[in-house]
Amino acid sequence: QQPVQSPQAVILREGEDAVINCSSSKALYSVHWYRQKHGEAPVFLMILLKGGEQKGHEKISASFNEKKQQSSLYLTASQLSYSGTYFCGTELLTSYGKLTFGQGTILTVHP
Amino acid sequence: DAGVTQSPTHLIKTRGQHVTLRCSPISGHKSVSWYQQVLGQGPQFIFQYYEKEERGRGNFPDRFSARQFPNYSSELNVNALLLGDSALYLCASSLASGYQETQYFGPGTRLLVL
Numbered sequence: 001q002q003p004v005q006s007p008q009a010v011i012l013r014e015g016e017d018a019v020i021n022c023s024s025s026k027a028l029y030s031v032h033w034y035r036q037k038h039g040e041a042p043v044f045l046m047i048l049l050k051g052g053e054q055k056g057h058e059k060i061s062a063s064f065n066e067k068k069q070q071s072s073l074y075l076t077a078s079q080l081s082y083s084g085t086y087f088c089g090t091e092l093l094t095s096y097g098k099l100t101f102g103q104g105t106i107l108t109v110h111p
Numbered sequence: 112d113a114g115v116t117q118s119p120t121h122l123i124k125t126r127g128q129h130v131t132l133r134c135s136p137i138s139g140h141k142s143v144s145w146y147q148q149v150l151g152q153g154p155q156f157i158f159q160y161y162e163k164e165e166r167g168r169g170n171f172p173d174r175f176s177a178r179q180f181p182n183y184s185s186e187l188n189v190n191a192l193l194l195g196d197s198a199l200y201l202c203a204s205s206l207a208s209g210y211q212e213t214q215y216f217g218p219g220t221r222l223l224v225l
Contacts, residue, residue, distance in 0.1 A: 034216075041201060042216045096210040101153030102153055
């Protein structure tokens with residue numbers, strides 16, 4: 001089942017912060033975050049592992065609440081380059097290697 | 112190091128035709144996954160291959176098939192194309208097949224079915 005992302009869209013000014021949430025109704029093994037710019041491939045940002053370990057981007061942080069099966073991506077001091085669509089991909093306990101992506105959150109950063 | 116490469120970049124086909132999409136993974140990566148991304152939606156999992164064997168299949172009809180070669184490159188084949196097959200087809204490579212493997216996406220093949 002597809003994870004639910006919120007909000008669907010965010011508009012920021014440079015330097016502002018944003019939080020993007022990703023919720024699943026099923027038990028997760030990991031959550032993968034990607035950013036996709038228009039006409040380009042999704043770019044890997046971060047992976048959050050069951051047990052709390054994080055691997056990924058230096059300037060972007062995220063959390064994974066295993067009790068709630070929810071992940072949040074924190075974008076601080078946003079830059080113009082942060083604009084794009086953010087997707088979370090969830091990996092279930094029952095199907096390793098298969099990522100199920102949310103519908104995406106469109107982030108627009110203005111000068 | 113080269114990233115994931117895919118060919119062709121764009122393709123136009125008519126209904127009922129067949130298409131073959133190709134993917135070369137990052138050097139050293141042994142697993143390839145295929146995703147379909149319809150405009151405005153997230154990628155949807157089609158297949159995963161590891162060491163030439165299918166490790167996972169998404170909810171797609173049998174018209175979709177794939178294979179992986181000894182050099183770990185992969186092909187996605189779609190038969191009897193439908194208008195609804197129009198999408199961006201993404202290939203992602205990872206070191207192995209298993210939990211918590213980071214998948215790196217290629218630029219995709221944009222398929223238009225008329």
